[in-house]
Amino acid sequence: xxxxxxxxxxxxxxxxxxxxxxxxxxxxxxxxxxxxxxxxxxxxxxxxxxxxxxxxxxxxxxxxxxxxxxxxxxxxxxxxxxxxxxxxxxxxxxxxxxxxxxxxxxxxxxxxxxxxxxxxxxxxxxxxxxxxxxxxxxxxxxxxxxxxxxxxxxxxxxxxxxxxxxxxxxxxxxxxxxxxxxxxxxxxxxxxxxxxxxxxxxxxxxxxxxxxxxxxxxxxxxxxxxxxxxxxxxxxxxxxxxxxxxxxxxxxxxxxxxxxxxxxxxxxxxxxxxxxxxxxxxxxxxxxxxxxxxxxxxxxxxxxxxxxxxxxxxxxxxxxxxxxxxxxxxxxxxxxxxxxxxxxxxxxxxxxxxxxxxxxxxxxxxxxxxxxxxxxxxxxxxxxxxxxxxxxxxxxxxxxxxxxxxxxxxxxxxxxxxxxxxxxxxxxxxxxxxxxxxxxxxxxxx
Numbered sequence: 064x065x066x067x068x069x070x071x072x073x074x075x076x077x078x079x080x081x082x083x084x085x086x087x088x089x090x091x092x093x094x095x096x097x098x099x100x101x102x103x104x105x106x107x108x109x110x111x112x113x114x115x116x117x118x119x120x121x122x123x124x125x126x127x128x129x130x131x132x133x134x135x136x137x138x139x140x141x142x143x144x145x146x147x148x149x150x151x152x153x154x155x156x157x158x159x160x161x162x163x164x165x166x167x168x169x170x171x172x173x174x175x176x177x178x179x180x181x182x183x184x185x186x187x188x189x190x191x192x193x194x195x196x197x198x199x200x201x202x203x204x205x206x207x208x209x210x211x212x213x214x215x216x217x218x219x220x221x222x223x224x225x226x227x228x229x230x231x232x233x234x235x236x237x238x239x240x241x242x243x244x245x246x247x248x249x250x251x252x253x254x255x256x257x258x259x260x261x262x263x264x265x266x267x268x269x270x271x272x273x274x275x276x277x278x279x280x281x282x283x284x285x286x287x288x289x290x291x292x293x294x295x296x297x298x299x300x301x302x303x304x305x306x307x308x309x310x311x312x313x314x315x316x317x318x319x320x321x322x323x324x325x326x327x328x329x330x331x332x333x334x335x336x337x338x339x340x341x342x343x344x345x346x347x348x349x350x351x352x353x354x355x356x357x358x359x360x361x362x363x364x365x366x367x368x369x370x371x372x373x374x375x376x377x378x379x380x381x382x383x384x385x386x387x388x389x390x391x392x393x394x395x396x397x398x399x400x401x402x403x404x405x406x407x408x409x410x411x412x413x414x415x416x417x418x419x420x421x422x423x424x425x426x427x428x429x430x431x432x433x434x435x436x437x438x439x440x441x442x443x444x445x446x447x448x449x450x451x452x453x454x455x456x457x458x459x460x461x462x463x464x465x466x467x468x469x470x471x472x473x474x475x476x477x478x479x480x481x482x483x484x485x486x487x488x489x490x491x492x493x494x495x496x497x498x499x500x501x502x503x504x505x506x507x508x509x
Contacts (some may be wrong), residue, residue: 071393072199072261081186087476090185091205091210094178094405095124097174098217101229104166107294110224112158113492120217122314124210125175126150128182131450136202138184142178182206195448204262204476205450211474218405218472219492221336228337235327235402235411235471240347242282242414246424247503248372250277253379254386256369256443257481267481269445270386277508280376281498283413283426283435285359286459288320288344290351291331293359294320304362309354310461311490322350324492333381336408336477345412347432347496351358353464353488356435356497365499370438370465370483372500377421377428377468380481389480390421390428396475401430404474408495430473432483432496433466440465440485458485469492 075083099106100120104119110350115123120462126146128350133139140312148154161480166174186203196202211427221230251437259261299319302310323334324342331342349361360366368405378386387393402411402417410431442464448456463485468480485503486493 064285067247069434070261070388073259077191080191080200082094083184084200084207085186088179088182088203088206090170090421091097091214091474091476092175093208095175095210095217098214098221098230099168103168105164105224105226105229107161108224109158109161110220112222112494113159114216115160116165117217117220118168118171119163119165120213120220121500122146122171122174122430123150124213125171125178125503127209128175128206129178129311131196131202132182132185133178135188136196137181139181139185142181145360146174147202162412170180171270178370183296185251199261201262203451205264208262208264208477211477214405214474215470215472215477215494219494223492224337228339230336232406232408235407235409236415237416238412238424242416242426243424244282245279246282246376246500247507248275248278248280248376248379248423248425249381250275250503250508253375253384255374255481257479260479262386262423262476263479263481264454265447266440266442266483269443269446271444273372274373275375277503278372279503279507280369280372280425280500281365282424284347284410284427284432284496284498285356285488286344286413287331287342287348288348290321290348291342291344292361293362294331296362298362304358306354306357308488312352312354312356315488318355321348321355324350330486341411343412347410347413347427349410349494349496351431351468351493351495351497352433352491353495355491356495357437360499363499365501367435367437367497368500370436370467373428373434373436373467374480376423376425377388378467380422382422387422387480389419390425391419396429396478401469401475402471403426403469403478405472407471409471428476429467429480431471432468432494433470434468434469434471435495435497436465438465439463441485441487462487466493466495 109116127493128144252272252274256270258270333342377390441459465486
């Protein structure tokens with residue numbers, strides 16, 4: 064098995080690496096400003112107890128950047144040391160953040176602007192070596208990803224807010240044509256995780272050999288049309304399809320359909336960023352919990368893939384035996400590869416990105432919807448927390464399920480074939496969907 068990892072970022076000169084990091088930071092900030100370019104009431108209101116006020120997220124972005132880039136990397140005096148506790152996500156639950164003495168909209172904008180000016184000055188001068196935090200501009204990549212992750216959280220907050228649309232984007236491309244329903248993934252070893260990706264976060268490391276048995280996986284995520292069949296067959300009313308905790312969750316919370324869906328006389332409709340529209344059959348289903356995904360899979364006579372199965376389907380190249388950075392290869396995502404970066408405010412129809420398919424012929428593994436797996440979140444063999452335990456390690460355990468692949472709200476800087484997301488199995492406000500898998504029978508393997 065060939066295990067050498069390829070990474071174009073490692074080939075950049077120091078000057079080009081600085082430019083790459085600056086561009087990534089700048090793109091993230093441009094998105095943050097779009098998401099917070101709303102009236103003060105919208106910024107300061109808590110639109111759901113599941114989320115922070117938008118203005119808290121904005122200042123928190125600046126606070127984390129100040130801690131890591133200005134103080135740690137740059138060795139400079141605090142910009143606003145009095146804000147550290149207010150914007151510490153581990154000290155304050157989201158439901159409690161509106162009661163904090165937060166910065167107002169204009170002060171928050173001024174704060175993040177001042178911090179960013181200092182960060183870019185530091186990026187121009189600091190050596191990108193000598194410390195693990197500085198090697199390959201890791202600290203700048205980490206802060207870029209942190210901001211983009213909060214941008215996706217803020218996008219989810221926009222989905223939860225009431226009122227007319229304030230975000231706008233063109234529709235994604237249409238399907239390029241029908242595809243097979245499933246793909247066979249061969250059994251055997253492959254390299255999971257990474258030791259070479261410069262900006263990979265600690266839970267993606269280290270690379271290690273993993274063996275999976277042969278299995279079939281859906282060519283695309285499960286569509287709204289397919290999910291509607293489960294709904295209309297009474298799937299939400301039949302406990303045989305649900306796990307015990309899933310059924311209790313469904314009953315206790317009165318769950319009858321994916322979040323934001325409503326049944327009308329003429330079928331299913333949904334609310335999407337303030338637009339009320341008919342549910343499009345060809346798009347991946349989104350805003351479903353792990354329990355809903357698990358129930359659908361059982362109803363369909365299938366199951367959710369494990370995390371190793373998902374990653375092998377996404378990265379393994381049977382011709383070389385090597386694991387790629389992305390399904391399509393080692394190059395950074397382009398528009399023809401995947402629906403990322405909030406370019407479109409919805410998932411694309413299945414089959415819309417043929418250029419992004421994996422060597423095995425699995426489509427839309429990156430972008431569109433985060434995909435639930437059946438795996439609990441844990442560290443890989445040899446895991447080491449870096450640069451702080453609170454990013455990953457404190458979440459390890461059976462309470463969290465792993466999601467893979469990113470969504471239409473995930474930026475290219477914050478997704479890879481190795482990137483791991485996690486959440487409680489009840490979560491539905493996130494841009495979550497799924498695809499199914501099944502074991503391969505003896506007569507189905509060549």
